[in-house]
Amino acid sequence: MMWVLLVVVAVAVLWIVGAYNGLISLKNQTINAFKQIDVQLKRRHDLIPNLVNSVKGAMDFERSTLEAVIQARNQAVKVNASGPEAVKQISQAENALSSALSRLMVVVERYPDLKATGNVAQLQEELTSTENRIAFARQLYNDTATQYNTKQQQFPTTLVAGMAHAAPADLWEIEDQAERAVPQVDLSRR
């Protein structure tokens, strides 16, 4: 009888350790995935001035579009808020930058001659890639966070969720309604 009890306790302890460590690992993965979004946003900030400079000459007639991009970029860099409002402010600034960039891409698409210029084709590729990186970083964050949230809410893992200080992570979503309606621009290049 004593033995049975001991075995049951041992199994329970082993399971708790496993579930706890699993939750901690997912929690850290979620935090890391969130930081990766920052890394990609920073990369975009650093890249934009160079990109815009390299096509300034070729796109003199679309000066306003380029300036809008630069302005939105500077705005996004300036946001240095902290606290609960931080995520909201950052995502607002970044969304503005995203729409400025997508306008630029639409403009580039409108001038086939422009695309023939080496610099501009490169610009287009870099912009596409930059936007994709941010999108994929967010996607990874959302996937990881969903996995984490599901795990901590499911029975029986939910029993150790308190011990692991697991709280549901917020998913990243588009707040601006206009952003959702951004026209689909086909940028597929051969």
Next chain:
Amino acid sequence: MIGFVLFFAWLGFGGDYILAFATTDAGPHAYHHVFPWLGIVLTVIAIITARYAYQSGPEKVLWATGAREVIDPQTDGERQLVNVVEEMAIAAGVARPRIWIVPDDDPNAFATGHGPADSHIAVTQGLLSLCNREELQAVIGHELGHVKNLDVRLMTTLAALVGAVLLVRDGMGRWMGGRGRIASRTGESKKGAGPLLAILLALWIISWVIAPLVTQLLALAVSRRREYLADDMSAQFTRNPLALASALEKIEGATAPTTSIKRGAAHLCIADPLGRHFTNHEGWLGDVFATHPPMGMRIAKLKGMGYAQLKKEGGSFTSSARA
């Protein structure tokens, strides 16, 4: 890996056992097989080969295909490839793999390496010129799926082992040819060794004969199941299963075999580089010998995924479905 070493141990020690049996009844001055050196030697060889295959596998495979590494992208195509790989690495949450281009006009791609921290992705020149950005992305997603599932480690090791087994078998076969005659001559007198020895001998010989076949079939079975999984992972990373479907259709359309990718590495590629046509049939033969599941099945599965996704989003079939 362990199975491989154990299999070799059986080949070696089994041989020792049979030789020991065969020589116990021989005269006092004849050769007595007491020390199991055959087993020890073969096991050591197996361990060394397995270890060597594991360590040098990626380099061997890349070297065999004549791939060159893209370190500083020069052309637009190379720049795009590097960007696409970096994007997909972000989506998969793994470190950026090293990128290689195989100078071959047939579209194909493969991944190799030891795991997410140390991986390589190679694409052919043909794939770069044939696929658009989204299709390339889907193909790279498929390869990164292999990387993330640790398929690369398994499959690269298998590729190296298939070669090693063939080599050892051929060498041993020659050696046994000379040895076997002596054994049968000295063994004339002992008829009473019993059926146990006969069964053992038969089993042992069969093992030798089928060794390469077993290794190869193992590689194939692993490979086919993993292809579907990698297709799913690609769809998960790009959220665009239709792009992979259309890439596979294009690759399928280009029938020329990929000459620079040898038989041993076939199961690493996204599509069977040998262009064998039974790869396209379901059924027993195709199931056992093909390195890849039928292309038609893979495309159909991906399209099913894509249309289900479009239906959920309420989009039309022509719009590009990027989540």
